[in-house]
Amino acid sequence: MNSAIEQVGTPNAAADVDVIVSIRDLNVFYGKFHAVGNVSFDVPKNQITALIGPSGCGKSTVLRCINRMNDLIPEARVEGRIEYHETDINSSNVDPVEVRRHVGMVFQKPNPFPKSIYENISWGAQINGHKGNYDELVERCLRQAALWDEVKDKLQESGLALSGGQQQRLCIARTLAINPDVILMDEPCSALDPISTLRIEDLMRELERQYTIVIVTHNMQQAARVSDQTVFFSLGENRMGVLVEASQTRQLFTNPNDQRTEDYITGRFG
Amino acid sequence: MGPSGDTIPANREHEFGEIPGSATGRGIAPITALGGRAPVNLDLSGHKSRGMQERIVGVLLWICGALSLLTTAGIIFVLFQQAFVFFQQIPITDFLFGTTWTALFKTPLYGVLPLVSGTLMITLIAMLVAIPLGLMSAIYLSEYAPNRAREILKPALELLAGIPTIVYGFFAVTFIRPDILVKIFPGIGPFSALSAGVAVGILTIPLVASLSEDSMRAVPRALREGGYALGATKLEVSWQIVVPAAISGIIASFILAMSRAVGETMIVALAAGSKAQLTGNPLEPMQTMTGFIVQAFSGDMVVGTPPYLSLFAVGLLLFFITLALNLISQKVVGRFREAYE
Numbered sequence: 001m002n003s004a005i006e007q008v009g010t011p012n013a014a015a016d017v018d019v020i021v022s023i024r025d026l027n028v029f030y031g032k033f034h035a036v037g038n039v040s041f042d043v044p045k046n047q048i049t050a051l052i053g054p055s056g057c058g059k060s061t062v063l064r065c066i067n068r069m070n071d072l073i074p075e076a077r078v079e080g081r082i083e084y085h086e087t088d089i090n091s092s093n094v095d096p097v098e099v100r101r102h103v104g105m106v107f108q109k110p111n112p113f114p115k116s117i118y119e120n121i122s123w124g125a126q127i128n129g130h131k132g133n134y135d136e137l138v139e140r141c142l143r144q145a146a147l148w149d150e151v152k153d154k155l156q157e158s159g160l161a162l163s164g165g166q167q168q169r170l171c172i173a174r175t176l177a178i179n180p181d182v183i184l185m186d187e188p189c190s191a192l193d194p195i196s197t198l199r200i201e202d203l204m205r206e207l208e209r210q211y212t213i214v215i216v217t218h219n220m221q222q223a224a225r226v227s228d229q230t231v232f233f234s235l236g237e238n239r240m241g242v243l244v245e246a247s248q249t250r251q252l253f254t255n256p257n258d259q260r261t262e263d264y265i266t267g268r269f270g
Numbered sequence: 271m272g273p274s275g276d277t278i279p280a281n282r283e284h285e286f287g288e289i290p291g292s293a294t295g296r297g298i299a300p301i302t303a304l305g306g307r308a309p310v311n312l313d314l315s316g317h318k319s320r321g322m323q324e325r326i327v328g329v330l331l332w333i334c335g336a337l338s339l340l341t342t343a344g345i346i347f348v349l350f351q352q353a354f355v356f357f358q359q360i361p362i363t364d365f366l367f368g369t370t371w372t373a374l375f376k377t378p379l380y381g382v383l384p385l386v387s388g389t390l391m392i393t394l395i396a397m398l399v400a401i402p403l404g405l406m407s408a409i410y411l412s413e414y415a416p417n418r419a420r421e422i423l424k425p426a427l428e429l430l431a432g433i434p435t436i437v438y439g440f441f442a443v444t445f446i447r448p449d450i451l452v453k454i455f456p457g458i459g460p461f462s463a464l465s466a467g468v469a470v471g472i473l474t475i476p477l478v479a480s481l482s483e484d485s486m487r488a489v490p491r492a493l494r495e496g497g498y499a500l501g502a503t504k505l506e507v508s509w510q511i512v513v514p515a516a517i518s519g520i521i522a523s524f525i526l527a528m529s530r531a532v533g534e535t536m537i538v539a540l541a542a543g544s545k546a547q548l549t550g551n552p553l554e555p556m557q558t559m560t561g562f563i564v565q566a567f568s569g570d571m572v573v574g575t576p577p578y579l580s581l582f583a584v585g586l587l588l589f590f591i592t593l594a595l596n597l598i599s600q601k602v603v604g605r606f607r608e609a610y611e
Contacts, residue, residue, distance in 0.1 A: 105499035
């Protein structure tokens, strides 16, 4: 175990769980701006890890490093190790396309493709060379995303015709279709109403059995409700995002180690 | 402003509770919080001349708008009127379905089909050039080009559209045919539908590329990210997500390019030849509707005779074809447009 991690108190050392993603000394720059500094934490397998913190503290940036999404931003530069099953995904011989086939992502605003509901799900599987029965795949993914009953009679209609909450579940279903290991969720409920939000949260707890989920949220209640582990980020010097504390969710919310965490969760800051 | 300018923070005080240190603000509050008490000198009637000014500007702008509409109406009126006289002398069915066009010969026949087929052949060739090249350029500019390259290439491409078409005409005759086409098709004559069509195609590449690129750039970034997050390559995202999402604008650009090719005149007048013949062989010379009009105007003609009047009939037909293409393009845009927020 890296000593930097023990300092911030990762729970995994004690509780004997498999680590699926391990982040070490992650630094991200946008041009000259040092956006995230020296972040290290572990993501335990088959658990939900929540990243919380005030706006602009780099939690989404860190999330987007886990599937190399920051490669799409020309001025972004990522340093440090991100080990996925003990392979550093930032090393030069790793193809980001391959990483994203194992680490799926759901975005802040639902972004279904302007295709039919059926194609929204089959497309990802198709480009990944899925050989099996597509009808079964579409049904299975929609059932897993708790959307099947609402759309089974209109699979050929456009995904854009669904409501916001349904669109977001469609995006989750579409991610499941490529059969990822890890699902990253970047504030998946921030554009949704409270009922849709609760449905997505139920869904996350359901999915946790088969998948590992990392979720960014600025809703602390949500982090408390759904996550097993919580990582708290804050703003350091020069508006650089830093990791303050990573603990079991219950501990972080009831008995935080750091004063800044306590200030944030009690609403005195942020 | 007057004293009422200060009422905003004071009135909002109930939302924020007492604002510490706003003692002076609170001092004003009792007066303004009563609301409705008008300042003594309040005059909202405005300058007397303002209403008149606005009305004059409105009328001037209306005249400008009406002028362009009137011009269009005038052109259509003249076309219809002269074409009507023409069709009193030549039956409209002979005109539309006749297969020989010898309007400027001693024994004139006015079957417009050779001109229509020449126009369509050249348009078809032009689209075979412009659609693939224009669309590929658009994909490159929108998805692949680094910002630096796009900043240089897009204006350069649009400059291409600004070159006078007569220059494309002699480019076709002096370069495209002798240096390229002859090597591929040794049988090609000095004037042919093919060399004119290729030049018209090059002319319309910027139109297709620029409009398609605009519509691809309007596809939200979130859709691309959604594609990449599923492990798609850049080619898959460009071709299977961005292009279908932008399809309304892309098809509209094709149709506008087609409409431009149908109406293109100088290139075909120079490069296609002036032999109106009904043939499917693009290596042969052909005459288009526009090409005929140029040829007829550059010779001598007696006003009011059938050859003269036939110009208007051809012009009217051309007008209907381009009008139809523009209407189709509008329909397509409306039909396939996806609503993104």
